Amino acid sequence: MTTTYDGGRQLSRLTVHDDAQQMIERARDEGIETVWDRLRAQEPQCGYCQLGLSCRNCAMGPCRIDPFGEGPQKGVCGADADVIVARNLGRTIAAGSSAHSDHGRDILEVFHAMAHGETSGYQVTDEAKLRRIASELGIATDSRETNDVAIDLADELLANYGSAKGSLSFVERVPAARQKKWAELGITPRGVDRENVEMMHRTHMGVDNDYVNLLLHGLRTSLSDGWGGSMIATELSDIMFGTPTPVTSEVNLGVLATDQVNIAMHGHNPLLSDVVVAAAQDPELVELARSFGASGINVVGLCCTGNEMLMRKGVPIAGNHLMQELVLVTGALEAMVVDYQCIMPSVVDVAKCYHTRVISTSDKAKFPGATHVSFDPHRGAEIAREIVRMAVEAYPNRNRDRVRIPSAPVQMMGGFSVEAILGALGGTPQPLVDAIVAGTIRGAVAVVGCNNPKLAQDFEHIELTRKLIENDILVLVTGCAAVANGKAGQMMPAAADLAGPGLGALCRSLGIPPVLHMGSCVDNSRIMQLAAALANAVGVDIDSLPLAGAAPEWYSEKAVAIGTYVVGSGITTVLGVQPPIFGSANVVNLLAGGLDDVVGAKFAVEADPYKAALFIRRHIEQKRQAMGLTFIAPEDIRDDAMAATGTTAGG
Amino acid sequence: MRTVFVNPERCIGCLQCEVACATEHSASHDLAQAFHEAPLPRKRVHVEAGPVSGTSYPNKCRHCDPAPCQRVCPTGAIRRDASGDLVVIDAKRCIGCAMCAVVCPFDVITFHPLADALTTEVLVAVKCDGCEARVGRGEEPACVESCKVDALVYGEINELVAAGRLRNSGAVLAAAWSTPTAAPGGDPLAGWRSFGTARASVNDAAQRAWVRHPGRDSARTGEDGTDSQAVDGAMKEKGMS
Numbered sequence: 001m002t003t004t005y006d007g008g009r010q011l012s013r014l015t016v017h018d019d020a021q022q023m024i025e026r027a028r029d030e031g032i033e034t035v036w037d038r039l040r041a042q043e044p045q046c047g048y049c050q051l052g053l054s055c056r057n058c059a060m061g062p063c064r065i066d067p068f069g070e071g072p073q074k075g076v077c078g079a080d081a082d083v084i085v086a087r088n089l090g091r092t093i094a095a096g097s098s099a100h101s102d103h104g105r106d107i108l109e110v111f112h113a114m115a116h117g118e119t120s121g122y123q124v125t126d127e128a129k130l131r132r133i134a135s136e137l138g139i140a141t142d143s144r145e146t147n148d149v150a151i152d153l154a155d156e157l158l159a160n161y162g163s164a165k166g167s168l169s170f171v172e173r174v175p176a177a178r179q180k181k182w183a184e185l186g187i188t189p190r191g192v193d194r195e196n197v198e199m200m201h202r203t204h205m206g207v208d209n210d211y212v213n214l215l216l217h218g219l220r221t222s223l224s225d226g227w228g229g230s231m232i233a234t235e236l237s238d239i240m241f242g243t244p245t246p247v248t249s250e251v252n253l254g255v256l257a258t259d260q261v262n263i264a265m266h267g268h269n270p271l272l273s274d275v276v277v278a279a280a281q282d283p284e285l286v287e288l289a290r291s292f293g294a295s296g297i298n299v300v301g302l303c304c305t306g307n308e309m310l311m312r313k314g315v316p317i318a319g320n321h322l323m324q325e326l327v328l329v330t331g332a333l334e335a336m337v338v339d340y341q342c343i344m345p346s347v348v349d350v351a352k353c354y355h356t357r358v359i360s361t362s363d364k365a366k367f368p369g370a371t372h373v374s375f376d377p378h379r380g381a382e383i384a385r386e387i388v389r390m391a392v393e394a395y396p397n398r399n400r401d402r403v404r405i406p407s408a409p410v411q412m413m414g415g416f417s418v419e420a421i422l423g424a425l426g427g428t429p430q431p432l433v434d435a436i437v438a439g440t441i442r443g444a445v446a447v448v449g450c451n452n453p454k455l456a457q458d459f460e461h462i463e464l465t466r467k468l469i470e471n472d473i474l475v476l477v478t479g480c481a482a483v484a485n486g487k488a489g490q491m492m493p494a495a496a497d498l499a500g501p502g503l504g505a506l507c508r509s510l511g512i513p514p515v516l517h518m519g520s521c522v523d524n525s526r527i528m529q530l531a532a533a534l535a536n537a538v539g540v541d542i543d544s545l546p547l548a549g550a551a552p553e554w555y556s557e558k559a560v561a562i563g564t565y566v567v568g569s570g571i572t573t574v575l576g577v578q579p580p581i582f583g584s585a586n587v588v589n590l591l592a593g594g595l596d597d598v599v600g601a602k603f604a605v606e607a608d609p610y611k612a613a614l615f616i617r618r619h620i621e622q623k624r625q626a627m628g629l630t631f632i633a634p635e636d637i638r639d640d641a642m643a644a645t646g647t648t649a650g651g
Numbered sequence: 652m653r654t655v656f657v658n659p660e661r662c663i664g665c666l667q668c669e670v671a672c673a674t675e676h677s678a679s680h681d682l683a684q685a686f687h688e689a690p691l692p693r694k695r696v697h698v699e700a701g702p703v704s705g706t707s708y709p710n711k712c713r714h715c716d717p718a719p720c721q722r723v724c725p726t727g728a729i730r731r732d733a734s735g736d737l738v739v740i741d742a743k744r745c746i747g748c749a750m751c752a753v754v755c756p757f758d759v760i761t762f763h764p765l766a767d768a769l770t771t772e773v774l775v776a777v778k779c780d781g782c783e784a785r786v787g788r789g790e791e792p793a794c795v796e797s798c799k800v801d802a803l804v805y806g807e808i809n810e811l812v813a814a815g816r817l818r819n820s821g822a823v824l825a826a827a828w829s830t831p832t833a834a835p836g837g838d839p840l841a842g843w844r845s846f847g848t849a850r851a852s853v854n855d856a857a858q859r860a861w862v863r864h865p866g867r868d869s870a871r872t873g874e875d876g877t878d879s880q881a882v883d884g885a886m887k888e889k890g891m892s
Contacts, residue, residue: 012861013854043700044707047663051843064799067839068661071799454704454850456857463860578846588842607849608856 015322015457017487019253022406023326032353034325035344039453051583052085058205067583077205085584086211086218087203089560092580093218094199096561099341100522101161101192101229102364103269104236108157110271110377111236115150121275121380124150125242129419133235137169150239157232163191168228173532177541178570182223185598187216187568189224192232196221211587219568219599226565231525237308241274244311244415244519246424246512251486253323254409255316256332260298261289263391264318264327266347267339268520270308272361272375273301275384276337277313285388292395297388302327303342304479304520310414311519317412319487320458320480321451321555325350331402335391339375340365342450342556355397359387412486413493414517416476418529424510429530429537436546439630440502443546443620444474446527447481447515448562449554452577458484460552460576460609465490467613469514472500473620476530479521480553491515524562528569543570543600546623548616552576552609563603572601572619574612579605653736655781655792655803656811657709662698662802663840664707669694671797675782678766690764690771695779696794696803697759705840705847709794709803712759712779714738720751720760728776737781742768745775752776 011021014036027034048054048064055075056062063075065084074080079087114122124130124146131141131149139152160168167188171179182188189195199221202208208217238244256262263280265273279285280297289297301309301317302324309315318327321342327333328350336347339362348369351358358370361383366372373387425431435441447465451457461484465475469490477485485491490498496507499514507514518526535542549566551559554577563573581587596602606612618634625631670682677685677692685692696711718738721729728744729751731737740751742765752760762774782792790796795805804811838844 010858012858016857016861043704044662044664044666044698045704046665047705047840047843048665050705051663051840064665066799067663067843068800069839070801456854459857459860460853578843582843605846607846607853609853 013456014453016459016462017252017457019407020319020323020326020457022404023253023329026404027326027329027350030329030353032325032329032350033346034350035322035346035453038346048583050578050580052088052580052587053081053583055079055084055087057087057203060205065583079205079209081584082211082586083209083214085581085587086214087208089579089581089587090199090203090214090218090221092557092560093221093564094196094203096557096559097192097221097225097229098196099558100225100233100561101196103341103522104192104229104231104233105161106269107233107236107240107271108154108161111150111240112154112158113377114240115147115154117147119377119380120382121278121384122240122271122377124239126239129235129243130239133239136172157236160228160232161192163194165191168192168224170227170231173529174227174569175532175535175541178535178543181541181599182568185216185219187220187223189220189228192224192228195224211584212590215587215590218564222561222564223568225561226525226528226569230522231528233522234519234525237270237522238417241270241308242312243419244417245420246413247310247314247415248411248413248492249310249314250316250409251319251412251483252407252409253318253327253330253405254407255298255300255318256327256330256405257296257298258332258403258405259294260296261292261294261392261395262333262335263297263299263388264302264333264336265299265305265309266302266324266336267343267362267365268304268308268341268522269339269362270305270312271377271380272337272339272384273305273309274312275380276387277309277315279381279384279388282385282388285385285392288389289392289395292392294392294395297392302336304522305339307414307479307482307517307520307523310412311417311517311523312415314414316409317483317486320483322453322457328354328356330405331355331399332405334394334398335359335387337361337387337391338365338367338370341558343367354402355394355399357390357394359390361387410487410489412489412491412517413513414482414486414491414519416512416516416518418518418526418533421516421530422533424512429533433534433537435502435506437629439624440472440506441474442472442502442617442624443548444476445547445616445620446476446478446524446549446566446571447485447552448478448521448524448527448549449551449559449576450480450556451484452553452555454577455553455607458487458553460607460612461485462488462490463609464550464552464576464612464616465515466498467610468616469495469499469503471613471617472502473617474503475515476518476527477515478518478523478527482517482519484553485515486517491517521558521562524566528565531569531571540627541570541600544623544627545570546620546627546629547571548619549573550576550612550616552612567595567601567603568599570600572596572604574604574606574615576605576607576609576612578607652808653734653786653806654714654808654811655711655779655795655805656808656815658802658804658815659706659708661800662707662709663800664698664700664705666698667797667799668696668709668794668803669698671793672696672779675785675793676780688766690766693761693763693765693777695759695777703844703847703851705844710757710759711794712738712755712781713757714779714781715756719754719756723750723754725750732781732783737783739780739783740776740778742775747774747776749776 053065060076065081134153280299306317333356335357337359360367360370360372361375461481491513496504591603621631673692673694674685698709726744728741760778764771768775791805795803
C-alpha cells in the first residue's frame with residue numbers, strides 16, 4: 001500500500017480502538033471538531049519549529065536558522081543552531097519538570113495542612129509508609145504521634161523545593177556509583193524550584209551559550225523532577241490515599257453507565273478525585289440521583305487522574321489522552337471534572353454540544369465556558385459534595401436519544417506500586433534479580449507516555465509492549481501507555497499466555513500480568529525507585545542493568561522531562577515521536593550517542609514499534625553480555641519489522 | 652521573464668510566505684494591524700501539506716501566457732501588466748463568476764471581499780499579483796523576501812532554472828566521480844523528514860492491522876485498504892465527510 005496522507009480520514013489510521021472509531025465517526029456525523037481535525041488543519045506544521053531552529057526568547061528576534069546553510073546561520077544575538085536548539089530543549093524540560101513538581105507541591109501543601117489538622121477529607125492512610133519514609137530521611141519516629149512525624153516530613157520535603165539543601169532528599173535512594181557520576185558531572189539536583197529557575201535564567205539571552213553545558217543542566221533539571229517533584233507527589237499521595245496494591249478494574253468507554261449519573265475525573269492530581277469518589281457514595285447524593293431516575297452515581301477516570309483512582313481504589317477508567325473529547329461524544333456524561341495538565345481547551349466546546357457540565361477546580365487552570373469551583377483542601381469533603389451535586393442535577397438534562405455507549409468494558413489490573421511488586425516477590429527484589437540472571441526474564445522495560453494524534457492512537461504502545469513480552473521482557477507501564485495496554489487486554493494475569501515462556505511462567509506462578517501498571521505519569525518515580533532497588537540488590541549502577549525506557553506516542557513537555565531523567569538515571573530510552581532537535585546535528589549526536597559515555601544511557605528515535613522492539617531487545621542483550629549473563633548476539637535477534645500482526649485489540 | 656520560482660524540496664512549511672503575502676496586500680502593510688482590517692487582507696500563496704509530514708508546497712499563480720483565466724474572463728477583468736510578466740485582476744470589473752478558477756490549472760484563484768472592489772459586499776477573484784508595486788520599486792515579492800530557505804526565489808526564469816540544474820548536476824557529478832558516498836553537504840533535512848515517512852508507514856501498519864483483525868466490520872467505515880481518495884469519496888456519499 002502506498003503511504004497516504006497522514007491526516008487521512010480512515011478511522012483505523014487515527015486509532016486502533018473500536019470505541020474511539022465509533023465516537024470519531026459520530027463526531028463527524030454531528031459536525032463536532034476533534035483533535036484529529038485540528039491536526040489536519042494545522043498541517044503543514046512549521047519546519048523551523050519542528051527542527052528546533054526558531055527562537056522567541058527575546059525582542060531582538062524572533063529568529064530562525066536556515067537549515068540549508070545558505071540563509072541566516074545565527075540569530076540576532078549570535079546564537080547558532082546548537083545554542084538555539086539546546087535552549088529550546090532546556091525550556092521544554094523545565095516546563096515539564098515544573099508541571100510535575102508543582103503537582104507535587106500541591107500535594108505537599110495539603111499534606112502539610114493535614115498534618116496541622118487544617119483539612120477536611122484527608123488523613124494518613126498508610127501510617128507504615130509515613131514512618132518508613134520519615135526514618136529514611138532521618139526523622140525520629142519512635143513513640144511519636146503520627147501528625148508530629150508528618151509535620152517533620154512535610155518540613156523536610158518543603159525544603160526540597162528551595163535551594164537550602166545541597167541535594168534533594170531522595171538522591172540518597174540512587175546507587176552510590178550514580179550519585180558519584182552525577183557529582184562529577186555537576187548534575188546532582190539541588191532544589192526543585194532552583195533547577196527550573198536556573199534553566200530559565202540560563203536560556204535568557206546572553207547567559208549559557210555552550211550547548212553542552214545547557215544540556216547538562218537539562219539533565220539536572222529533569223532529575224529534580226524524577227527524584228524530586230514527581231517522587232514527592234507519589235510518596236505523599238501513597239501516605240494520604242493509600243499505597244496501591246493489585247486491584248482489578250475495567251477500561252474503555254464501556255465503563256460509562258446508561259442508567260447512572262456519570263462523572264469523569266480528568267487531569268492529574270489525586271487530591272480532588274479522592275474526595276469526589278467518597279462524595280459519590282454519600283447516601284444523600286445517591287438518593288438525590290435516584291429521585292431523578294438514575295440508579296446511582298458512577299465515577300470514572302480519564303488520563304492520569306484515572307490512573308491514580310484505578311491504582312488505589314479500582315475505579316474504572318474511560319480512556320487516555322485522545323479519549324477526552326470522545327468520552328463527551330457518548331452523550332452519557334453529566335460532568336467532566338478537571339484539575340490540570342493535558343486537559344484540552346476543546347473539551348468545553350465539545351461539552352456544549354451535550355448536557356455535560358465541565359467543572360474546573362484548580363485556580364491555576366481555568367477554562368472559559370466551564371463552571372469553576374475553587375478547590376480548597378480545608379473544605380475538601382464539602383467541595384467534593386458540591387461538585388457531585390452539580391453532576392447529579394445535570395442528569396435530568398440528559399437526552400436519552402443521544403446516548404451512545406459504544407463498547408463493553410475490558411478488564412485490566414493495576415496497583416503495582418514498588419511495595420506491591422516487592423511484596424509479591426516475597427519482600428525483596430532478589431527473585432526478580434534471580435530470574436534476570438537465569439535469563440527466564442531478559443530484562444525490564446518501562447513503556448510510558450502520552451498519545452499523539454500524529455500516530456494511530458495506542459498502536460505503538462500496544463504493539464511495542466506485545467513484542468517485548470513475547471520476548472520475555474517484563475513491561476512496566478504508567479500514564480496513557482497503561483490505559484492503552486489495558487484496553488488491549490494485555491494487563492490481566494491471563495495475558496501471561498501472550499508472553500514468552502520464561503515471563504509467562506513467572507506471571508502464572510505469581511498470578512500477575514506480564515505488563516504491570518505502576519500508576520500515573522508522576523509515578524514514573526516508582527519505576528526509578530524499582531530500578532535503583534534492583535541496582536542496589538545486584539551492587540551495580542543502574543546503567544549496568546538490562547533495562548530500557550520507551551515513550552512511543554509522547555506529546556507533552558512533561559514527557560520530555562521524564563525521558564531526560566530516565567536517561568540521566570542510566571536507562572536508554574526510545575522516543576516514538578521525533579523531538580524538535582534535528583536542526584542541530586551536534587545536539588542530536590550528543591543525545592543519541594555521546595551521552596552514553598557520560599551517563600551510560602542515550603536517546604533513540606523510532607516510530608515503528610517493531611523496529612523499536614528490535615532496538616530494545618538488542619540493547620538489553622548487550623547489557624546482559626556486559627554483565628556476564630547469558631545473552632543473544634544482536635545479529636541473532638531478527639527483524640520482524642512491520643509484520644502487521646493484526647493482534648492489536650479493538651477495545 | 653522575471654518570476655517567482657519554487658524549489659519545493661526546500662519548503663519546510665513555516666507559512667511565513669502566507670503571512671507576508673497577506674500583510675503586503677493589506678491597507679496598513681503592517682502585520683499587527685493587518686488582521687484587524689475589514690475586509691481582511693487575503694493571502695495569495697497557499698502552502699499545502701505534502702503526502703507525508705515534513706513536505707509541503709507553496710502554490711501560487713504561475714502567471715501563464717497565454718493565461719486560461721484571462722481568456723475566459725467575460726468582463727475583461729483579467730489582463731497582463733505593462734511588463735508582460737504578470738497576470739493581474741481588476742477587482743472593480745470582476746463579477747465573481749469563478750470561470751477563471753474553473754480553468755486555472757493550479758487552483759490558486761480564491762474569492763473574498765476586497766477593499767479595492769466596487770463594493771465589499773461581494774466576493775471577487777483574488778490571486779497573486781506578483782507584488783507589482785514592490786517589484787516596480789526594485790524589491791523582491793513579499794513571499795520571496797520572507798522565505799529564508801530559498802524555497803521561493805525571484806529572478807529571470809532561465810537563471811533560476813539553471814541554478815537548480817547546477818545544484819542537481821553537482822550532486823550527480825559528485826556521485827559519478829567520487830566514491831559513492833553522500834553528495835557534498837548531504838540533505839540537512841533528511842533526519843527530520845525521516846519521521847514524516849516513518850509516521851505514514853506506521854499508520855499504514857495500524858490500518859493493515861485493523862483490516863486483518865478477524866471479526867471486524869471492515870465495511871463500516873470504508874476500511875478496505877483502498878486509497879484515501881476513494882475512501883473519502885465513499886464517505887462523502889454516505890454523508891460522513
